[in-house]
Amino acid sequence: MTKNIMIVGVGGQGSLLASKLLGHLLLTEGYDVKVSEVHGMSQRGGSVVTYVRFGEKVYSPIIDKGQADFIVSFEKLEAARYLEYLKKDGRIVVNTQEIDPMPVVTGAMEYPKDLIAKLEATGANVDAMDCLTLANEAGSAKAVNIVLMGRLSKYFDIPLEKWQKAIDECVPAKFAELNHKAFLLGRGE
Amino acid sequence: MKQLMLGNQAFARGLYEAGCSVVSSYPGTPSTEVTEEAAKFEEIYCEWAPNEKVAMEVAFGASLAGRRSFCGMKHVGLNVAADPLFTCSYTGVNAGMIICVADDAGMHSSQNEQDSRHYAIAAKVPMLEPSDSAEALEFVKRAYELSEEYDTPVIVKMCTRVAHSQSVVETTDRVLPEMKPYEKNIAKYVMMPGNAIKKHPFVEERTAKLQALAEDCYFNRVEMGDTKLGIITSSTSYQYAKEVFGDNACILKLGMIHPLPKKLILDFAAKVEKLVILEELDPIIEEHCKELGLVVTGKDVLPITGEFSQNLIAEKLGVEVPAYSKLEEQMPARPPVMCAGCPHRGLFYTLAKNKCTVLGDIGCYTLGAVAPLSAMDMTLCMGASISSLHGFNKARGEESEKKTVAVIGDSTFMHSGMTGLANIAYNQSNSTVIILDNSITGMTGHQQNPTTGYNIKGDPAGKIDLEALCRAMGFESVRVIDPYNLEECDRVIKEELAKELPSVIISRRPCALLKYVKHEAPLKCNPEKCVSCKSCMRLGCPAISMKDGKAVVDVTLCVGCGVCKQLCKFGALE
Numbered sequence: 001m002t003k004n005i006m007i008v009g010v011g012g013q014g015s016l017l018a019s020k021l022l023g024h025l026l027l028t029e030g031y032d033v034k035v036s037e038v039h040g041m042s043q044r045g046g047s048v049v050t051y052v053r054f055g056e057k058v059y060s061p062i063i064d065k066g067q068a069d070f071i072v073s074f075e076k077l078e079a080a081r082y083l084e085y086l087k088k089d090g091r092i093v094v095n096t097q098e099i100d101p102m103p104v105v106t107g108a109m110e111y112p113k114d115l116i117a118k119l120e121a122t123g124a125n126v127d128a129m130d131c132l133t134l135a136n137e138a139g140s141a142k143a144v145n146i147v148l149m150g151r152l153s154k155y156f157d158i159p160l161e162k163w164q165k166a167i168d169e170c171v172p173a174k175f176a177e178l179n180h181k182a183f184l185l186g187r188g189e
Numbered sequence: 190m191k192q193l194m195l196g197n198q199a200f201a202r203g204l205y206e207a208g209c210s211v212v213s214s215y216p217g218t219p220s221t222e223v224t225e226e227a228a229k230f231e232e233i234y235c236e237w238a239p240n241e242k243v244a245m246e247v248a249f250g251a252s253l254a255g256r257r258s259f260c261g262m263k264h265v266g267l268n269v270a271a272d273p274l275f276t277c278s279y280t281g282v283n284a285g286m287i288i289c290v291a292d293d294a295g296m297h298s299s300q301n302e303q304d305s306r307h308y309a310i311a312a313k314v315p316m317l318e319p320s321d322s323a324e325a326l327e328f329v330k331r332a333y334e335l336s337e338e339y340d341t342p343v344i345v346k347m348c349t350r351v352a353h354s355q356s357v358v359e360t361t362d363r364v365l366p367e368m369k370p371y372e373k374n375i376a377k378y379v380m381m382p383g384n385a386i387k388k389h390p391f392v393e394e395r396t397a398k399l400q401a402l403a404e405d406c407y408f409n410r411v412e413m414g415d416t417k418l419g420i421i422t423s424s425t426s427y428q429y430a431k432e433v434f435g436d437n438a439c440i441l442k443l444g445m446i447h448p449l450p451k452k453l454i455l456d457f458a459a460k461v462e463k464l465v466i467l468e469e470l471d472p473i474i475e476e477h478c479k480e481l482g483l484v485v486t487g488k489d490v491l492p493i494t495g496e497f498s499q500n501l502i503a504e505k506l507g508v509e510v511p512a513y514s515k516l517e518e519q520m521p522a523r524p525p526v527m528c529a530g531c532p533h534r535g536l537f538y539t540l541a542k543n544k545c546t547v548l549g550d551i552g553c554y555t556l557g558a559v560a561p562l563s564a565m566d567m568t569l570c571m572g573a574s575i576s577s578l579h580g581f582n583k584a585r586g587e588e589s590e591k592k593t594v595a596v597i598g599d600s601t602f603m604h605s606g607m608t609g610l611a612n613i614a615y616n617q618s619n620s621t622v623i624i625l626d627n628s629i630t631g632m633t634g635h636q637q638n639p640t641t642g643y644n645i646k647g648d649p650a651g652k653i654d655l656e657a658l659c660r661a662m663g664f665e666s667v668r669v670i671d672p673y674n675l676e677e678c679d680r681v682i683k684e685e686l687a688k689e690l691p692s693v694i695i696s697r698r699p700c701a702l703l704k705y706v707k708h709e710a711p712l713k714c715n716p717e718k719c720v721s722c723k724s725c726m727r728l729g730c731p732a733i734s735m736k737d738g739k740a741v742v743d744v745t746l747c748v749g750c751g752v753c754k755q756l757c758k759f760g761a762l763e
Contacts, residue, residue: 010523023193023355033193034321035355038297045731046525059431061321061354064500066511077520084515101523105734106561106726109521122514141745 002055009074014145025166036061095131138182150186199322201226203329208365211251213244216633217263218298219352220291241266252286255369261289279388281340285333291347295496304470309447350425400448408444419461426467529732530701530748535672537564550574552598572605600630600638628699666692709749718761
């Protein structure tokens, strides 16, 4: 059975490293893997989506509505925006950080309130955490992506050492220590 | 070794393994990474050309000289390169020549959704269409063999989902073919009427031979399953079809999209009860099947616009799709925006303030059309800002000349703005052209260009002096402004619009995302001084928002450009 992980966020938040880490790890675990990214216009502070799919044989590079086993969201509003992609009984791992989109910045709309409660009310399994604080604790606000990967790792039967090895292979050596710390903080260890 | 590769990276790997020696391209999403990845191989000479036409002619020259060559572009780039394409179909090649064209169904980053397959048909050259990274690598290698065996350039067509998806590939070593001898051959390579007349029948014979090949070749294959349903498909649509139907359908997967086979399709059709054609955009395979007398389901059920997906195909063909939940309330959209500190912002603010009519162009600065700036009236294609401005001014006269401008980026200006500028210099309209020189090709992810002084590898290169170029064309008034300085922008734009002669303004400040650009300390808003006038909000800067009636600066985004500070009459931004 193909498993689907959707990574959503705001352009510039570092979702490409998260998908690189997952792709690398899952390939090492012997799965067929496809990772689909967005480039160009959609990166400029816009809403961005990356699809990671793995299993015995993966065909489509994208995830469609009602198909995601996991939505990993770098930002609260983006988790709500892509809720339709979540499978029944799927899980949302979400950073509670709020980044105002332009209609909110200009005052044309309000940033939606109580989003976590609203997501939970739909029956979704929601795992919400303040990744930005944990990333800063690890040493850099940019480590939000690895904090999220740490939290996501709790839901996989892949030994911790394998995740750590994948981090070593995917991030520059000078940031390894910071990222390992961020990963463990996200994982809650 | 198995590894995950982006489709574009696998394409570049194919170029490397096949012994491609010369690459010339112009960047364009979703094709850019093919050339960027190829440039990482020391064995391949790579360059960014000023535009796709130049790139294709460079690749043709390298092929003529005897080395395998390549040029890459997005779908609209092939419009620019169509001129050499149609005639190098007649001349054929010496060493193999491959053209990558990357379509953008769904228009993730494009101004239109044209289907490049029409070009292969019109130019009468073979076109291959891989459906994942492994095929991209393998098709490129085989495309060189086709090119040399059939004496033709070969187009390998990518699309956003193949170009920008990673899937598993296996790599091998590079094999560099011997350089082909160059022999003068006027009948083959000089396309004047007497020679071209003899070459056209050659092209028709070549297409007939390629069609015979299409009947039984590596690129086209049948996957038998339940014979109740037969699907003819290609590219990413093949992946969606397999996702939805698995073995519950027979699939004819076409990797060679031009020319299309006949017997292969008729034999396949004879084995299945119902025939469905799955292809994004135009009904090209469908029309071909109809000409063969087949009854098919295609665009009568499936959309001609936008991308496909597994759910879309399932739904249209009567397969159940998964249920999902959604929130009732409407979420605020998050469209792409100009970055905090973007040098274009101050200029567009000034144009909006002066109520200018702005004829725009292709690049990040097209985002100047987005609210609250809304400072753009038109965007068509690369270079159209300048030529259209001339036409606009010729039609409306002085009234328009005093308030209408063209805005065009440095790279777009080099691509096809220069010829439009030559027209203004020659045919004389009192037009005001603004070149937004941010010292890089921004939107496609920071590629060098002829005005930056660096080549694709980041090494020092020739640098075109924009001021000198414009003056040499005959523009007496060429002025440089700093878009971070609103007073200067306002004054110079007013002065140049008022002048009774054509003029060029160069708005110069490097892209705020460039690594060498030093940022100032972020600004803060003093809530005691902020009177909630919202003047600063007119900039549409993502770093400024209103919280509890006061402006707030997001310190993680602000780069201290200070443009907002110039708008605050109360000194609240400090």
